[in-house]
Amino acid sequence: MDLEWLLDFLKGMIKPVAATAVVLMAVLLSFVQKLGLEAEMVYSILRAFLQLSVIGFVLQFIFTQENIGWILLAYVFMVSVAGYTAGQRAKHVPRGKYIAGVSILAGTAVTMFLLVLLRVFPFTPRYIIPVAGMMVGNAMTVTGVTMKKLRDDVKLQMSLVETALALGATPRQATLQQVKRALVIALSPVLDNAKTVGLISLPGAMTGLIMGGASPLEAIQLQIVVMNMLIGASTVSSIMSTYLCWPAFFTKAYQLESKVFKAD
Template identity: 65%
Template sequence: MDLYQFSSFWIDFAGGMLKPVASTAVVAVAVALSFSQNLDLQAEMIYATARCFLQLSLVGFFLHFIFSQKTAAWILLPYLFMVLVAGHTAGHRARLVPRGKWIAAASILAGTWATMSLPIALKIVPFSPQYFVPVAGMMVGHAMAVTGVAMKQFHEDIRIERNLVETALALGATPRRATIQQAKRALVVALSPDLDSVKTVGLITLPGTMTGLIMAGASPVEAIQLQIVVTNMLVGACVLSSALSTYLCLLVFFTGAHQLNHKAFAAH
């Protein structure tokens, strides 16, 4: 990027930020309402808004640089960063699961990459930063949510039904067989909100991908076609990531002798 391009970028950025800055007037109204009603949410609102502004601005700078790169390493870098952050977040939700952050990160990585590989191989989604990074972000975000819930629910159900699980193990069942009902229940709880959203997509709210394309001037038909592709990928990523997480949890929930690891279910 030469000096002229650098200067033009900053001029365009400064001009484009006028609207986001002006939109904070809505937040000011909310802050005033909180103050008048003694809700004590003013500081949190201001902090959240400022953090959002800063984070998105930094992400914008980073993506502006990434989008100008052509090598696969630069395209994959944001994806791997998102997976690490998602693994940390999902693992924190399931913090009672030993090594939960690593299990979540591995599950999200495998689930989302497996889901993206086929559309890329079939050239449905181009392997370019403009397409890959936003789509990967959506899939990682959804996979993070369902994986964290699945792991937490799986751990809780085994803890509650510990006697049933140990009885099944004593009768010769494998750890997976002994916990199949708990795993099914955890996956149903985790996946139901996303599956319900898929059933009502377009009827209650217009999805983000479709809305963004339409606002950018794309044909609604083209926007719908891409949204269908993205929605199918989201379903695949969520199911694969959450299911894999329950398998990986067995490695820390049970010992090598197929006995329940009581340390994993000790009171905290």
């Protein structure tokens, strides 16, 4: 990392700094409307500046190394943070962070393996890390919603589940409807986004390419790949999370684990 690159980076930050004018507008509106969000807005934008600046330097270093080890390290870090965040959403699910992390890892790893195997992306840091970041982010959201919704639905319908268990149903059979409902609710935003992509808004990857000088045709080709991989990774991760949740919801005697469903 030479001094010239650093100077170019600082010059490039002039426009992002200028763009904070719109944040100041939001802060002013919050103050006028007495929303009490001024401090949080300022904190959020400062944190975003710091995080993105740091990750920019980190990625610049990794891209120059061309080392598989750095790719795996970055990927494990992203999955770990995503698993923790998704587990926080489903905090009443026992071992929720572990379940979320394993689910996200499984969904994104399988999807990434297929993309590399089919030669959609070369296995280099410049391609794999951004692609993995998009998949992990979406899988995190979907997994967290799936786990929380599944636990909440089973809690609301404990009597139905217990009746099914008493009649000889397995935990999978007794909670099949709750699992389906949780998966549908979690995956619906991803599918809706795929249905309306390009009609309502231009996604980030496509917009970035167009603003970077690529032709719209090249941009849509990449965006199609991105939408496909997001659906694949999110679906695998969400389904995996339901399978891993079952042992936490039931005892070895196939009874509901009452302490999991106590009042929040």
